[in-house]
Amino acid sequence: MTIFPLLAVLLPFVAAFAGLLLSRRPHFRSPGTPETRRAAGRRRAAWFAVFPTAASAVLATWLAWGPGFAFLEGASPGEPVGRTYGTIVTGGIPISLTLQADDLSAILGVLVTFVALAVQVYSVGYLHDDPRYPSYSAFISLFTSAMLLVVYAGDLLVLYVGWEIMGLCSYLLIGHWWEDRANSRAAVKAFLVTRLGDVGFLFGIFVLGVSAGSFRIADVLAKVPEMSAGTLVAATMLLLAGVAGKSAQVPLHTWLPDAMAGPTPISALIHAATMVAAGIFIVARLFPAFLAARPTLDVLAVIAALGMLGAALAALAQDDLKRVLAYSTVSQLAYMAGGLAAGSDSAAIFHLLTHGAFKALLFLCAGAVIHHVGSNLMSQMGGLRRTLPVTFVTMTVGFAALTGIPPASGFFSKDALLLTMERALTGGRLTDAAALLLYGCALATVAVTGAYATRAWLRTFLGEARVVALPEPEPGTAHVVDVREAPRTMLVPIVLLAVPALLLGFAGGVHLDLGVAAISVVLTLLGGGVVYAFWRGDPAADPARVLGPFLGPCERAFYVDGLYAAVFVRPVLALARLVVRTDDRVVDGAVRGSGRTMQGLSGMLRLVQNGNVQLYVTGLLAGVLLIVVGAVVFA
């Protein structure tokens, strides 16, 4: 069993290569027309994609069977299962290739593999006639492998390897429909913003590893009590940069809404359920170090408070269904970050799990809706509850979980988070102002979440159908199909994901604080009710008009993108042009100038060598005279 973590990582990794190399050869041992051969290649790719992921899911479940939900219940940590496969000498601190599953890794491994499996199955239908399905599914396999490496890694640098490969897969998959330049730009933006955070993350690893004398996570955590406060604050702040980048937190959140340019299953897997949760996971993994660095917790609390409310408001104003869900993801991840700042890693991980289930469900449902309508825009949807009954029911479950309506899973996990934040007000590690800001924003966000979820639900499924004659979709949008419901490969994962989205809240025993629960339900209903009232007034109009004059700023997400473009992107590009000019004129100019100077000097010498014999003889005589005079004088 100690080899299970390694196998779980390796299976999808090998599958990725097999999918890339083997399914790309349609002439491989099969007669028939090019079309049937391509279909055969796609079928092969689908098997390469689904089976290893399923095997990994079985292994991850096996690993999680023993500890169960022990991490959520706050039980004393059990012995990790795994082993070390050697060390890499670096000349300094070695890197140990350790893969192991402890209580935290075990449950996350299950989340990752099951969502990945659901997405792989769903994608078979969703990208049914996409010619690049083989590479697409291979990248998902590679991503699954990298995420499992992050989850099971016992060494910080090994973890970093998986961390970066996830970013690469995210880039490749956002840019899946690269014919459209906008998608390509979104992919580049996602990679660069997260990479900026990752540089800080790597330096944070350096600080922790060098002061602990080891990159092994267990050794680092054991040395935390001996580290100075300054070291810990520096390390955790640097790590926080990576967390903010990967988990799309303020101020590095801008890439996530644009990342919705990728295929919807990718949004479900990478940009909602798993990769973006990696930032939260890493804080929980190194939680003792963060708990010992109070200034970092304050910063985390402020980031979370701003992020959760701002993103929720932005979600309320979006017309694109996927962007609503993307901002909702930013907001929910900020909830988890807030829970961590308030001092509870188990509450944050609990919400991470339920969010992984219900947000993946919401995205897959949104995919089914978009598949049907042929557009991402809610202004072109409406009245879909009759044509898409299964999607309607499951997506309603997802929205209920998102807003925290009992008994859906989100209700319990959000309750645990709010309780933690409330307790931080009276006696926690946060400063009072930060704790107050965090709790206030969290409560406000509950209401806004109710509002935007209700709006999305009403505009998508209720009201009159707004059928618009659609042109042939451009690459980059979903494909229109004429069936009433999505194909079975898409519906089965949706229905199966609806079960944990509804019931996962009961995992690990129910701990409910009735006061907090009552407040949150009332706030949710309030937010939802206001939107419903506006919608009843005019079902055709957008209830987001409730925002009044703030609609514009909210829709543009408070102009952060424009600000970054003006402050960072354009100056860097201007600097780049300046460098090219300088290189040509100054640096290389000096080189060319030295060449010309030499030629000029030699030109002066050439004047003497003019071929006039009289001049040469005159020079000769003058020289002889000079030597004679010199000899006489100095002798």
Add this chain to the structure above:
Amino acid sequence: MMGWLPVALLAVPLLGASLLLISPGSLRPVLRVYGLAFSGLTLALAVMLAATFDYAQAARPQFTVDQPWIPGLDLRFHLGVDGISLPLVVLTALLTFLCFAYLSWGDARGPGQLRASATGRPRALVFTLLVLEVGMIGTFLALDLLLFFVFFEIVLIPMYFLIAIWGGRGRRGAAIKFILYTLLGSVVMLLGLLLIWSQTGTLDIVALGQAHGAGMSRAVQILAFAAVGIGLAVKTPMWPLHTWLPDAHTEAPTVGSVLLAGVLLKMGTYGFARIAIPVLPEGAVAIAPWLGALAVVGIVYGSLACLAQRDLKRMIAYSSVGHMGFVLLGFATLTTVGINGALFANVAHGLITGLLFFLAGAIKERYGTADMPSLGGGMLATLPHLGAVLTFAAIASLGIPGLAGFWGEMLSLLGAFQPAEALPRGLFLVFMVIGGLGAVLTAAYFLVMLSRVTHGLPARTVPSLVATHPGPAEEPPASAAGLGPDGPGAGAEAAGERPEASETEPFVPEATIEGMRDIRGYELVAWVPLIVLILVFGLWPKLLLSLTTPAVQTLLGALS
């Protein structure tokens, strides 16, 4: 024991080159196989060297040969291999072999392809490349200062001819700049080497390394380090001594660019690990902060220059300035970790940038230009396999873990986080942060390049080099309009001979529109070994690190 192996490594290509001189006419029909055979034999010897190398004693020179050569000058023919030079020797033999494979099986379109016997001067090309190989391998084998210098200089001449004869349109200027600039650097280096000799009375690198600078005062060491360092820095190249590189790379033929980036730049950095740091430890400590500063300036400067570059080959050339910045930063830390990182980045850069230049050459050959706006995007649609390999190489170059580019950069930065005791730590922390930001910029320009070249829809009808009826009317539009600086030259040379369009393979992807062919068999032969090695070193860095670590610990003996 086995002392004949290093000698054979030099003798085989030298024999190949001299046979070409002796009997020019009779070898003409077998010329394509000829270069391949000799470089293949050299590669086999290099692999044998790696196989019989005693990995438990990677720190000390093995397979040593030590014969007096010119006793009056105290010059000895002293060769040997240790953990630092072994990877570079194998890399050199491999890249040369792959270059021959690329040239021998290719069709006649590219300049200097061996089948283009009328225009390409194939015999001279084979001769030049074999002489180049002798010089390159000799540099990595030499254990005598003067011998090192001789091999270091031998390399310049064939490379000069490679650029000046088979290069692009501006080849003359680029070649003259290359040779004058690097010769000037070498003269300064020679002065430094002579200074060492005059102070210690020996030219033996092994003895000098074991002495750890004994017999030289601090001032002498600083002076010698500066002189030797400048000579090596020109070759590396270090900012601001880099301006010969973009011109040379842009004008050089594909194999010239590959060997220039893959091996020649490594000779500069290798000199730091072999001579400058172990022989002159005190000088190294004094100059390391300056070296580190210029290195990180080079990282950021090179990346920014790439960001605003239009020409693909020029961009890859500037990316070398940035990557070599990481290598120099690793050396400047004077720690085992940092120098390990530098050596790793060295080899990784050779593989990755070699591949990138192969790709740039293939693109230029197909499109008739390497000007990115003229390429017009959509390569993943028109040439899916070429676009995919380009994506792979760019991603490897920007330092994704799991591929070779990552470990060297990461270890260099880790070294800068904790530099040697004698160095100012705060300063190196600043270097580390700047280097980290440079890594982000590196990612930026590679992704922007991929976005411009591989993504999007093919905007214009690409010029077809495979024409049904050859003639001047078939000049690519880009070069006819004078858009690309290199377009007309390449187009004119490509117009010499054109292959038949009817030549088919069993499976031709339907996306090869406009007659452009996706990756060809001979290209695959040349590229696949590089791709595999990039993956292997990326996934299993221990392979290289366990080889260099003991050697680096020995050479840093005086500092730790």
